[in-house]
Amino acid sequence: MEQIASLQILLSALVLSSVYVLVALGLNLVYGTMRLLNVAHGDLMMLGGYVAYWSLVLLGIGTLGSMFGAAALGALLGFILYQFLLRRFLSNSRFAQRLESNSMIIFFGLSIIVQNLMSLAFTADPRSYNYMNGIVDLGHVRVEASRLVVLVVGVAAATSLVLFFRYSRLGLAARALIQQKDAAALVGIDANRINLIVFCLGFGLAGLAGALVSMTEAITPFGGFQYTIAAFVIIILGGLGNLWGGIVGGVLLAFIEIYGSALTSTAYRSIIVYGVFVAVLCLRPQGLLGKRIA
Amino acid sequence: MMVRAPAIAAGLIASAALCLAPLLLGAYHLSVLFQLLAFIALTQSWATFSGMTGYASLGYAAFYGLGAYVMALGWMVIPLWQLIPLAGLAACLLALAIGAVALRVRGPYFVILTLGISELVRYVVVAVEAKFGASGRVLFLVPDMSFLYFIMLALAAAATAITWWMGRSRIGAGLHAIREDETAAITIGVPTARIKTVAFALSAIIPGMVGAVWILRSTYFEPAQVFSPAMSFSIITMAVIGGSDKALGPIFGAAFVVLLSELLWARAPQLYMVVLGVLLICFVLFAPEGIYGRLRTAWVRTR
Numbered sequence: 001m002e003q004i005a006s007l008q009i010l011l012s013a014l015v016l017s018s019v020y021v022l023v024a025l026g027l028n029l030v031y032g033t034m035r036l037l038n039v040a041h042g043d044l045m046m047l048g049g050y051v052a053y054w055s056l057v058l059l060g061i062g063t064l065g066s067m068f069g070a071a072a073l074g075a076l077l078g079f080i081l082y083q084f085l086l087r088r089f090l091s092n093s094r095f096a097q098r099l100e101s102n103s104m105i106i107f108f109g110l111s112i113i114v115q116n117l118m119s120l121a122f123t124a125d126p127r128s129y130n131y132m133n134g135i136v137d138l139g140h141v142r143v144e145a146s147r148l149v150v151l152v153v154g155v156a157a158a159t160s161l162v163l164f165f166r167y168s169r170l171g172l173a174a175r176a177l178i179q180q181k182d183a184a185a186l187v188g189i190d191a192n193r194i195n196l197i198v199f200c201l202g203f204g205l206a207g208l209a210g211a212l213v214s215m216t217e218a219i220t221p222f223g224g225f226q227y228t229i230a231a232f233v234i235i236i237l238g239g240l241g242n243l244w245g246g247i248v249g250g251v252l253l254a255f256i257e258i259y260g261s262a263l264t265s266t267a268y269r270s271i272i273v274y275g276v277f278v279a280v281l282c283l284r285p286q287g288l289l290g291k292r293i294a
Numbered sequence: 295m296m297v298r299a300p301a302i303a304a305g306l307i308a309s310a311a312l313c314l315a316p317l318l319l320g321a322y323h324l325s326v327l328f329q330l331l332a333f334i335a336l337t338q339s340w341a342t343f344s345g346m347t348g349y350a351s352l353g354y355a356a357f358y359g360l361g362a363y364v365m366a367l368g369w370m371v372i373p374l375w376q377l378i379p380l381a382g383l384a385a386c387l388l389a390l391a392i393g394a395v396a397l398r399v400r401g402p403y404f405v406i407l408t409l410g411i412s413e414l415v416r417y418v419v420v421a422v423e424a425k426f427g428a429s430g431r432v433l434f435l436v437p438d439m440s441f442l443y444f445i446m447l448a449l450a451a452a453a454t455a456i457t458w459w460m461g462r463s464r465i466g467a468g469l470h471a472i473r474e475d476e477t478a479a480i481t482i483g484v485p486t487a488r489i490k491t492v493a494f495a496l497s498a499i500i501p502g503m504v505g506a507v508w509i510l511r512s513t514y515f516e517p518a519q520v521f522s523p524a525m526s527f528s529i530i531t532m533a534v535i536g537g538s539d540k541a542l543g544p545i546f547g548a549a550f551v552v553l554l555s556e557l558l559w560a561r562a563p564q565l566y567m568v569v570l571g572v573l574l575i576c577f578v579l580f581a582p583e584g585i586y587g588r589l590r591t592a593w594v595r596t597r
Contacts, residue, residue: 037402095579102578104405105350105530109578112527113571116564225523229413232406267421274414281407282395 007141013258015147015216018154019209020250023227024234025161025243026205030078032178032241033195033202034086036103040111041206041231042224046118048074048210049219053127064149067211074207075200082199087192111228118221128218146215153212157205158247165243174198178241226270233277239286312447316440328443328511330552331450335504337532337544338453342460343497344530345538347490348473349404352526353392353412357385357498359521361505363419366431366515374437378445378503385502386495388415393494397487400476409523416521423517430516437510445507453500458541465489531574537584546585 023045030038038044048070055066089095136145165171176184177194185191213219213227234253238245253276260272315327336358344351361381368377396407423430436442460466468489471479480486509515528551536547551570558566581588 037406039406089579102350102582104352104402105534106575106578108352108527109531109571109574111571113568113575116567116571120562120564120568229410232410236403267424270417271414271421274410274417277410278395278407278414281399281403281410285399285403 008143009258009262011141011143011147011151013255015151015154016258017251017254018151018158019213020230020234020254021158021247022154022205022209022212022250023231024238024246024250025158026202026209027231028235028238028241028243028246029198029202029205031235032174032243033198037107037232038202039104039107039228040114040224042226042228043111043114043118043221044074044077044203044206044224045210045213045227046219046221046224047077047114048207049214050118050122050127050210051207052211052214053129053219056129063146063211063215067153067208070211071204071208074210075204077207078200078203079196081203082196111224115221115224122221124221126218126220126223128214144216150212150215153208157208161205162243162247170194170197175243226273229277230273233273233280236277236285237280313444316443321439324439324443325511326552326556328439328446330548331443331446332504332508333528333532333548333552334545335446335450335453335500336529337536337538337548338450338457338541339497339500340529340533341538341541341544342453342457343469343493345533345543346460346466346469346473347493349397349400349490350530351408351494352405352523352530353408354501354529355521355523355525356392356412356415357388357501358505358508358525359416359419359517360388361385361502362509362515362520363505363517364502365506365509366433369433369510370435378506381506382499382503385498385505388502389495389498390491393491397490397494409526412521412523412526416517419517419521430514433510433513433515436513439511442507442511446504449500449504449507454541454545456496456500457544460493461539461541465493469493528570531570533584534574534577534582535584537586537588539583540586540590543584543586546589550585 023041027038027041030036030041048067051070051073052063052066055061055069056063059066061069135142136148165175173184173189174194174197176187177189177191177198181191209227210219210224230253234249235241235246236249237252238247238249253273256276257269257272261269264272312327316324319327336354340351340354343349361384364381364384365377368380372380392408392411396404396411399407460469468479468484468486471482471484472486472490476486505520509520532547532551533544534547535550536545537543554569555566558569577584583591
């Protein structure tokens with residue numbers, strides 16, 4: 001039992017939380033602008049992870065540097081997707097209706113495409129690398145430096161995002177847009193520009209999270225799915241589109257997952273995640289902080 | 295829809311050809327045909343519920359997998375003729391359980407909930423199997439291929455018949471109403487909750503039986519593989535490509551995808567999946583009525 005109370009486990013949970021929070025924030029931003037659930041979010045993360053991997057292997061740039069590149073690539077993909085595909089489809093009403101009602105299937109197809117393209121390009125072997133593997137001694141706990149980096153970067157990113165959305169004009173405009181699209185347009189907020197920025201931000205966060213994950217775990221083309229599911233659980237837990245909910249949900253899920261599998265066994269980790277997922281959708285689909293849905 | 299003489303004749307010829315196939319074809323082609331029939335049965339069942347109500351279920355692998363699991367557990371213990379319906383029954387019960395939970399939510403929530411439940415079932419079965427100490431089960435002394443072929447043919451025919459019948463029945467009309475506008479349907483008195491549950495449970499029976507028969511063919515049960523989301527993805531793709539509205543649509547979709555897989559899968563499985571994904575997206579956006587729907591529109595225009 002004293003193992004449960006150990007700081008080691010607490011630290012694991014915190015590290016996982018910071019990854020989950022970033023992932024959930026990214027997904028929430030994408031959902032908030034487009035009202036579309038990006039099933040390919042986890043695969044974007046894997047892409048970010050591959051950027052980090054290849055940066056180290058080919059260019060010798062460590063993750064601290066390449067994570068910005070991963071985020072940038074994510075944002076670029078978001079830009080291309082939004083500007084050239086989504087905008088065109090959504091402005092044409094015939095496609096817009098089909099896109100929205102079948103959005104899950106379409107993004108599911110996109111996810112399969114991205115996964116298999118990555119598999120073709122990079123082969124399906126798991127990739128991992130050693131970076132900042134030195135052990136840091138923090139008194140009672142010993143932890144790899146890379147995990148500390150994940151925690152620190154995650155917290156820093158989340159904090160700056162929260163501040164951005166709270167205090168900057170752009171951030172406030174984005175929140176207004178997420179809350180009430182039409183009303184925001186009425187008061188003069190340029191919906192398209194802000195949508196584009198937020199969308200790219202969401203995708204960029206996915207890339208960043210993936211780069212962080214690649215430091216501590218091996219990445220494969222098909223490994224994104226579990227993160228996608230976790231992200232879905234989190235944003236539904238916190239309420240769709242609710243940014244604070246995403247943060248709370250991310251921490252909550254990470255803690256449930258780590259402590260749950262510590263109490264039972266690591267083999268049950270997936271069952272716990274999916275179990276929470278199903279339970280939340282049945283008992284409280286609007287999430288802990290969300291409003292009632294039909 | 296009036297059934298014309300040429301269509302009936304074509305149908306009879308096709309049925310005769312299918313019945314004679316084990317005598318005419320070699321082992322490889324027979325197994326391809328077997329696979330095609332299995333996919334037709336699965337896709338028809340998907341269309342029975344998801345095609346008609348518009349509630350896209352990403353979790354059909356759960357029913358298929360459960361049927362396979364029942365067969366894997368019961369083989370050699372329970373006679374075949376009882377085991378196959380038992381598999382169907384088990385899948386039906388699972389559908390009732392899932393439906394009680396999942397059918398309360400709509401739209402995208404339903405889609406990811408079915409996916410989540412299917413994955414949950416997968417991991418639970420893997421854990422249960424681990425408890426039994428089995429990481430996969432092998433089936434011995436399985437029936438001969440031609441025998442299995444005829445069972446699968448019967449299942450495919452049954453599935454098509456069910457889809458056809460549903461399309462014309464009152465329940466089918468209710469399901470269509472749900473797809474068009476569920477709130478309006480409730481308002482005019484359609485018992486939406488009841489028919490959704492009935493259709494969902496009904497649509498799970500055939501996949502359960504297909505899973506059971508399939509596992510006899512492959513003789514190996516591995517939970518992680520049998521419950522994989524790739525199976526759900528394939529089924530949806532076939533339904534979308536072929537058209538999920540009328541009974542003949544899934545036949546076209548399954549045939550198309552099996553043909554594609556024969557060409558590509560052995561050589562470049564990832565490319566195959568990419569092509570499949572691209573096709574899925576294109577069909578959803580540009581041709582939601584599927585190949586069969588397009589053919590019908592073209593046929594009507596030429597009259």
